[in-house]
Amino acid sequence: MVIEFDRCGIQCIHEDAVAEVSAKMLSGEEALALAETFKTLADPNRVKIICALMHRELCVCDLAAVIGASDSAVSHQLRMLRTQKLVKFRRDGKILYYSLVDEHVDKLFKQGLEHISHSKEWAARFLELYGY
Amino acid sequence: MVIEFDRCGIQCIHEDAVAEVSAKMLSGEEALALAETFKTLADPNRVKIICALMHRELCVCDLAAVIGASDSAVSHQLRMLRTQKLVKFRRDGKILYYSLVDEHVDKLFKQGLEHISHSKEWAARFLELYGY
DNA sequence: TACACGTATGAACGGATGCTCATATGTTCA
DNA sequence: TGAACATATGAGCATCCGTTCATACGTGTA
Numbered sequence: 001m002v003i004e005f006d007r008c009g010i011q012c013i014h015e016d017a018v019a020e021v022s023a024k025m026l027s028g029e030e031a032l033a034l035a036e037t038f039k040t041l042a043d044p045n046r047v048k049i050i051c052a053l054m055h056r057e058l059c060v061c062d063l064a065a066v067i068g069a070s071d072s073a074v075s076h077q078l079r080m081l082r083t084q085k086l087v088k089f090r091r092d093g094k095i096l097y098y099s100l101v102d103e104h105v106d107k108l109f110k111q112g113l114e115h116i117s118h119s120k121e122w123a124a125r126f127l128e129l130y131g132y
Numbered sequence: 133m134v135i136e137f138d139r140c141g142i143q144c145i146h147e148d149a150v151a152e153v154s155a156k157m158l159s160g161e162e163a164l165a166l167a168e169t170f171k172t173l174a175d176p177n178r179v180k181i182i183c184a185l186m187h188r189e190l191c192v193c194d195l196a197a198v199i200g201a202s203d204s205a206v207s208h209q210l211r212m213l214r215t216q217k218l219v220k221f222r223r224d225g226k227i228l229y230y231s232l233v234d235e236h237v238d239k240l241f242k243q244g245l246e247h248i249s250h251s252k253e254w255a256a257r258f259l260e261l262y263g264y
Numbered sequence: 265t266a267c268a269c270g271t272a273t274g275a276a277c278g279g280a281t282g283c284t285c286a287t288a289t290g291t292t293c294a
Numbered sequence: 295t296g297a298a299c300a301t302a303t304g305a306g307c308a309t310c311c312g313t314t315c316a317t318a319c320g321t322g323t324a
């Protein structure tokens with residue numbers, strides 16, 4: 001029987017740097033949760049939904065009309081946005097009106113635009129338009 | 133031959149709302165670009181890489197040691213981060229030192245944490261630790 | 265109570281994503 | 295120049311994602 005040792009051998013060059021940074025690192029679970037948050041905005045249709053809801057609350061089929069997708073597709077995306085607590089809704093009869101949970105979503109969206117504005121001029125224009 | 137008409141039939145309830153919001157909406161291409169930016173942070177290992185680089189510049193194998201992934205996996209992820217202009221590098225001999233492009237990446241990361249901090253207390257602690 | 269309508273949900277399918285493994289590139293040093 | 299090393303890259307594969315389609319749910323109205 002062969003005992004495999006030296007298998008933990010993660011090679012690094014600067015042990016001190018690795019130790020220093022490791023001490024302040026996110027745990028796997030924490031990194032996953034943060035990644036989930038960004039993943040929520042990592043789809044063009046969800047980006048459009050957030051963008052639309054930054055202006056005013058909208059019902060599902062209006063959202064579908066605005067972003068050019070099927071009601072069903074929008075409903076699926078809204079579930080994800082709800083799960084990640086980016087949007088909330090109120091019911092009025094059989095219609096559900098969706099809106100952004102709070103201003104942090106707005107900020108997150110704009111911070112993304114801010115990054116893009118370094119390479120795309122339309123992003124800078126948008127930020128002005130949206131009041132940044 | 134059948135002419136399909138009424139196929140543009142996007143049903144909406146509030147025409148005025150749809151018209152108003154549509155006028156301020158991101159184009160498909162713009163939404164895609166923004167989604168790409170968020171997608172860059174939508175993976176736990178990339179989140180960890182950014183987190184690590186917020187403290188100091190690191191070479192590939194040190195990054196691999198810190199986040200607990202293979203050199204190859206980290207190199208693949210760094211390519212994506214480079215392409216999206218979140219990280220840059222300098223060469224010192226055969227070693228490449230990676231670092232964040234600017235403070236916007238830092239802000240984007242923290243804005244994500246800010247959102248999570250509503251439901252997870254560790255996120256709030258992290259923000260304090262990182263000076264927010 | 266039955267139907268219409270707005271929305272939600274599950275299955276299923278095609279495409280995207282992230283890993284590993286093998287290999288290539290570029291730099292240092294003997 | 296050639297070996298050693300740090301990193302990059304491409305192929306292949308398993309998993310994940312976002313859509314459509316069919317169907318279910320819940321509310322108002324006849």
